[in-house]
Amino acid sequence: MLALTSTSIAWLLFVIILGGWVVYALLNLRQAHDELGSEVEMAANRRPYYDDEELEGPRLTRVLGVGVVLLVIIVIGLPLYWILEPSRLAGATDAKEEQFIEWGSNLFAPTADGGFNCAGCHGGMNGGGGAAPYNLTDPATGEVTAVSWAAPAVNTIFYRFSEDEVRFILVYGRPFSPMSPWGLDGGGPMNDQQIDTLISYMRSIQIPREDCGEGEDDPLSCPSGHLPTSIQDDIDALALASVEDGTYGSYGEALYNLDLSSGAYSCARCHTPGWSWGDPGVTGQGGFGWNLRGGKAASAFPNQSDMVDFIANGSVLGQKYGIQGQGSGRMPGFGSLLTEAQLEAIVEYVRSL
Structure with missing residues (x-):
């Protein structure tokens, strides 16, 4: 809301200043007509203008008045814009994060919905834990056995790992488990942008923490909070x-x-x-x-x-x-x-x- 307000104020200032210039240009064009009977354009220094009494009286007062009004707009408008700028930036950051969450949810979704099927193994879109099909190979005999691997919940993954650790797991996978590499560096299909959006979505589905410390306003990621x-x-x-x-x-x-x-x-x-x-x-x-x-x-x-x-x-x-x-x-x-x-x-x- 504050971000929208600051944008509106900025547009209002722009319109007022632009309008002033347009009015100034029109008035000058209106006054710059040719002298009656003149066959050539009259030189500027021959054009009749205000006398000294008018120039140093009402005319000067009007010009100074307009200057004062514009100065007041600048003096009030610029500080007001600067005051609201942090809110505008915060709003832009929140909007970007919301967009990332939406994109990440599309990646997390089942294959049938166009996603990479993270939900298929980790218990649906809430990431509460599920199962993944996996083939085990006996190192001694080479026999292959199909099993159902219990996939961990990811709605508490940031309780256990930092964001960098989660990114590493996503990019390079978990050896000797169904968790394959998903990042390009690990041989997977997702670029860095997609990994970032996937992390944003997983952060959004974390179980809210209790007893967050002072200044820790986000219950999804506060360091000192704990499981409800x-x-x-x-x-x-x-x-x-x-x-x-x-x-x-x-x-x-x-x-x-x-x-x-x-x-x-x-x-x-x-x-x-x-x-x-x-x-x-x-x-x-x-x-x-x-x-x-x-x-x-x-x-x-x-x-x-x-x-x-x-x-x-x-x-x-x-x-x-x-x-x-x-x-x-x-x-x-x-x-x-x-x-x-x-x-x-x-x-x-x-x-x-």
């Missing part, structure tokens, strides 16, 4: 119910193994082989993530609180963690998704393997 309490309560209820029915032996084991859709996703997805396609092997033996069994977790993190912090913040490329560990950037942070009690329960279970 209602969803964390649902995660607790799901985990506790699976312990009560004997599926898992402890609260921490349940949190480690359950597919926590609409929020976090299972630790077992990366750290238990076969979990993603419904045929889990030995718990914590390693897959996309490293092997957690045999006391390796406790050896890497002698202090349990350090391990809790690592899971909360994730792995930062090149940054040291634990005992002689160096981050690869592949381990996401779960501090915005899970409560401290949930993280501690998972760590206690993992350290018991």
